[in-house]
Amino acid sequence: DVVLTQTPLSSPVTLGQPASMSCRSSQSLVHSDGNTYLSWLHQRPRQPPRLLIYKISNRFSGVPDRFSGSGAGTDFTLRISRVEPEDVGIYFCMQATEFPLTFGGGTKVEI
């Protein structure tokens, strides 16, 4: 199975300041079709996850442009250019390149 390792586990942030987090895969996430199915989701307490980024760097509809994703192969990064109060919660990376679909352990962002 693909193991996704997220760092840091917890990230204290300052409102208005940038934040970033990492997701490292145990193997390349490049699919045989040439795409890399690595996405980022955000979860607030007692809520289902919400999709932010898909295929490494594509922002989902309605996601603010302060969120950006980058990376390739096995190393990926999510950046928030200026943290807003609603950005607190847990961020998960997820791979859909192969089954079983797997998630990273999450990075908790707190003010």
Next chain:
Amino acid sequence: QVQLVESGGGVVQPRRSLRLSCAASGFTFIDFAMHWFRQAPGKGLEWVALISYDASNKKYGDSVKGRFSISRDDSKNTLYLQMNSLQPDDTAVYYCVRDPETTALGWSGGFAIWGQGTMVIVSS
């Protein structure tokens, strides 16, 4: 609007069974594969099962293989998860999730449509 509503969760004793349902609306159900994911209290996310749009292909995570069964009733726009031989480690919020869309640019791979979840507690 696109909506997934899970039901059927509750408290169940170990080794008993439970069936979860997921009512879909706002999209053409028969066009999409569907998944179940779960999240144990205070833990991360785990993929549980997939059923293809036409039910011809089903896949399961190792932790539930042989015990859980995914199915769908397209006439009712409903997804199911039959859970047998439940164990305390199956305690979790279970989410019904729609497979990502395929557009002219291909399959997106981004799981955007999630239900609110239904809680299953396995305890004696």
